[in-house]
Amino acid sequence: MLYVTLRARTIDTVADLSEAERHVMQKLIAWERLGPEPAEFKGKRDGALRVGWDGRGPVRASAALREVCDDLSARVAIAKGVRPGPGWLFCQIWPGRYSGGGLRIKQETGPECVVEVMDAADQPRGMLRLEPGQTLEQAVVQIASGGPLARRIRDMGLRLR
Helix, strand or coil, X not given: CEEECCXXXXXXXXXXXXXXXXXXXXXXXXXXXXXXXHHHHHXXXXXXXXXXXXXXXXXXXXXXXXXXXXXXXXXXXXXXXXXXXXXXXXXXXXXXXXXXXEEEEEEEECCEEEEEEECCCCCEEEEEEECCCCCHHHHHXXXXXCCHHHHHHHHCCCEEC
């Protein structure tokens, strides 16, 4: 899995993390998704590093895991409104979580399509209504080329990266 941090650094979890570190990261992603308070998430993070994988003892965090932990902590704070969200997104069709935001189909009715715009912290920033028959791929090209949808992205307080 590739994990994109809010600072736009890509961490390859297979190459950059050990098996035990990936296990800790998976736990943290699950806890982050449950919407804890920042202090509660910090306790979960510290506990996961202390207990380790399958109770095998502490996990020594590499620089990559520390960066992932800090990033997940920032995402928790953003989701709780303790910290402002990032002002950027990658202009891409929604491939999954932790990809730096993007576009996700929210509603499709016949030829009309409404997409949700997610910022780099995967927080919703607004909706775009595509032209009838316009595909997500065409919308991405239009945004990247500075077309009409690009202005609407800027109006949401976002910039492309």
